[in-house]
Amino acid sequence: KTEVAGLYDQTRLLSRLVADLHDLARAEAHKLPLNMDEIDLTNLVDRTSATFGPLAEADGVTLNIDTAVPLPVHGDQARLAQVLHNLLANALHHTPEGGSIFLRAEREEGCARLTIKDTGSGIPAEHLPHVFDRFYRADRSRSRNRGGAGLGLAISKAIVEAHGGDIAVDSEGVRGFGTTFIVRLPLIPDYARQTITLSRSGGVQHAAESKEWA
Secondary structure: OHHHHHHHHHHHHHHHHHHHHHHHHHHHOOOOOOOEEEEEHHHHHHHHHHHHHHHHHHOOOEEEEEEOOOOEEEEEHHHHHHHHHHHHHHHHHHOOOOOEEEEEEEEEOOEEEEEEEEOOOOOOHHHHHHOOOOOOOOOOOOOHHHHOOOOHHHHHHHHHHHOOOEEEEEEOOOOOOOEEEEEEEEOOHHHHOOOOOOOOOOOOOEHHHOOOOO
8 A cells, every 4th residue: 555655646746747847838938828817816815825824834834914905917816826826835845843934915016016935944145046947946955755846936937927927036045034035916007006905804814913024
């Protein structure tokens, strides 16, 4: 049974690798199919973080969410959820027990801005230019079984750019100061000219409650 389970896991990982490579190739060729619709990025953040909340709690990591205003964008909901999933999973992999992950969704100069910040090991400066390269890993000690195939960030970048947005990473490379990923997506034009403030409550733990969010 143990051997069968191991073969099943390897088959599943290989299937995921093939699917990820296919998606990445199509995205880089500007042929990634997108089911575009008007979606509220804030609601997507809330739903995705609700899924990750129990995972973070199980690892002893605090997930802090700050979503204050609706952020309507034209996008593929499943693909954008995939980006959020990849970034949160990456943060969780690198954040030790007792650490924190912060996710903020806000409006910035006609764009929806998502900031994912963790208090993990950080990324050395020499690795930052390669973070979005396919198969690249800043932490060579992580196995593919545990850390994935090294395609998540490359795929996330391709998806964001296919939506007309951009993604960036910053880190001081110091343990405990972690890494920050920033995603920007264009707001729907009519909304980008408006200023709407909507008070929201609930979520996992709102960043306003945490002194560590900067």
